């Protein structure tokens with residue numbers, strides 16, 4: 117028999133578990149064990165696994181129209197664009213297949229928007245140190261973290277970085293050469309570090325003052341992760357563009373860039389595209405996701421369970437002050453820092469293999485939780501118990 121890992125490229129450090137099915141917040145492995153999934157496909161399965169409404173929408177769309185290219189229109193993409201515009205207050209939507217691609221689109225839009233205005237010295241894409249925007253060359257160049265860059269030089273030019281949450285540095289960094297400033301409202305991959313509201317407000321003001329676009333990378337924070345549908349609504353700051361992916365279609369591959377009319381004309385026919393971007397099946401899944409979200413009043417639910425999660429994490433931190441630090445995050449995106457010499461990766465492995473609870477390590481020695489947004493209070497309590505027991509048994 118061919119071992120599952122024999123022919124897959126070894127570019128991931130996969131845990132030694134093979135999942136065959138899922139339901140709600142649980143995943144089932146090939147030996148029949150159930151796991152409580154508190155990472156939800158890394159913030160992707162907002163409604164949990166095998167949600168019947170998503171399954172039905174996918175099946176129906178697959179039996180109706182799977183693909184017709186972007187040479188023609190189709191109803192799922194037009195309806196989803198209209199829904200996203202209505203719910204976000206943005207005017208136009210570009211669909212692609214991933215978060216990385218959504219950021220590539222935003223980078224290209226910013227450059228071409230300046231170019232079309234004959235503002236040709238305005239080419240710099242400014243981002244924040246520690247941020248994560250994806251792995252293709254443009255998104256990677258905007259990912260100001262040397263750990264991701266090593267061995268891939270030369271990266272595209274025209275990218276610069278400024279420290280996260282440092283307003284003074286941002287004042288120095290934004291000038292008439294900056295086409296766009298791209299920032300995550302919460303740096304997820306960096307260990308769940310929230311932007312200070314004052315930093316994002318300053319970013320808005322400085323971008324206005326110097327004519328740069330403000331792009332929020334909401335690939336991880338979007339689709340209700342922080343409570344409201346978008347984190348920019350949580351912060352009360354409207355960027356010029358927002359990028360989405362992950363949870364948009366509850367785990368099917370799709371990415372999106374939402375833009376205001378002012379800069380939407382930056383990209384004209386022929387400037388950018390994607391064969392599969394916004395194809396009917398993931399769009400149908402995303403529409404079903406939005407419907408279910410409304411029915412369940414997920415914003416209210418996230419606010420309630422988030423309080424319980426963070427209260428529990430704070431209790432853990434005070435109960436084990438040598439192991440856990442103060443939790444960080446918003447809504448259902450949480451980071452629990454682990455203090456050296458203790459190792460977040462070891463705790464993550466232990467809670468998976470012994471307690472069958474899935475979380476992951478992010479950033480600098482932090483345990484990240486990003487469960488399905490339908491997670492219950494009881495499932496949160498089970499997770500907190502596992503993180504407690506892990507320290508007692510390790």
Ligand SMILES: Cc1ncc(COP(=O)(O)O)c(C=O)c1O
Pocket residue numbers: 214215216217219248249250251300304305333334335336361362
């Ligand atoms: C904030 C952010 N931007 C971009 C990406 C890249 O998204 P994708 O893996 O869908 O290309 C990620 C993925 O973790 C992310 O968290």
